[in-house]
Amino acid sequence: EAQVTQNPRYLITVTGKKLTVTCSQNMNHEYMSWYRQDPGLGLRQIYYSMNVEVTDKGDVPEGYKVSRKEKRNFPLILESPSPNQTSLYFCASRGPYGYTFGSGTRLTVV
Amino acid sequence: GENVEQHPSTLSVQEGDSAVIKCTYSDSASNYFPWYKQELGKGPQLIIDIRSNVGEKKDQRIAVTLNKTAKHFSLHITETQPEDSAVYFCAASLPRVLAGGGADGLTFGKGTHLIIQP
Numbered sequence: 246e247a248q249v250t251q252n253p254r255y256l257i258t259v260t261g262k263k264l265t266v267t268c269s270q271n272m273n274h275e276y277m278s279w280y281r282q283d284p285g286l287g288l289r290q291i292y293y294s295m296n297v298e299v300t301d302k303g304d305v306p307e308g309y310k311v312s313r314k315e316k317r318n319f320p321l322i323l324e325s326p327s328p329n330q331t332s333l334y335f336c337a338s339r340g341p342y343g344y345t346f347g348s349g350t351r352l353t354v355v
Numbered sequence: 356g357e358n359v360e361q362h363p364s365t366l367s368v369q370e371g372d373s374a375v376i377k378c379t380y381s382d383s384a385s386n387y388f389p390w391y392k393q394e395l396g397k398g399p400q401l402i403i404d405i406r407s408n409v410g411e412k413k414d415q416r417i418a419v420t421l422n423k424t425a426k427h428f429s430l431h432i433t434e435t436q437p438e439d440s441a442v443y444f445c446a447a448s449l450p451r452v453l454a455g456g457g458a459d460g461l462t463f464g465k466g467t468h469l470i471i472q473p
Contacts, residue, residue: 286465
């Protein structure tokens with residue numbers, strides 16, 4: 246089954262403790278992206294990657310890092326999480342028929 | 356950049372009635388308009404899309420209309436059913452050469468919570 250898999254689904258962490266949210270797709274898509282979803286703000290793009298080793302900032306990149314060492318994986322890294330990064334995060338990949346989203350990671354930073 | 360406005364933020368309709376969600380966009384260069392459905396605990400799923408060379412597209416109970424002159428597009432759901440209850444997002448996309456920072460230029464509306472009353 247074609248899918249985007251994110252882990253973990255839920256995460257509670259403390260301010261300043263580095264964390265990584267993993268994302269993997271099995272559709273051989275070149276383009277992958279991370280979004281955050283906040284009430285009343287919709288989906289906002291954090292980072293995207295056009296292909297392996299090619300990444301760039303989206304609309305809200307501050308406080309996040311990404312890497313794309315292989316086509317299928319696109320992890321999101323929070324080096325020093327802060328409470329304003331509490332959000333619902335979605336990874337997505339884009340193919341010829343549009344975007345496929347993962348099931349989301351609900352992150353709480355206390 | 357592109358700005359997408361979506362209305363209403365919440366829509367409650369009786370089962371069997373029709374539902375209409377409207378979006379406007381700001382950049383006349385946008386040429387691709389997808390709609391996503393997000394069920395509780397899941398990621399958004401593409402349900403229908405339309406390109407700027409088409410005025411209307413239909414898929415069973417779902418249709419999308421596009422008015423390029425007025426820069427608005429709408430989602431129409433007929434004969435609503437309980438499983439239609441979800442949050443719906445519209446989006447607009449610029450051609451990649453114009454997209455700038457997002458490369459794909461996909462800008463989302465803020466979402467509409469559709470509630471189907473039994």
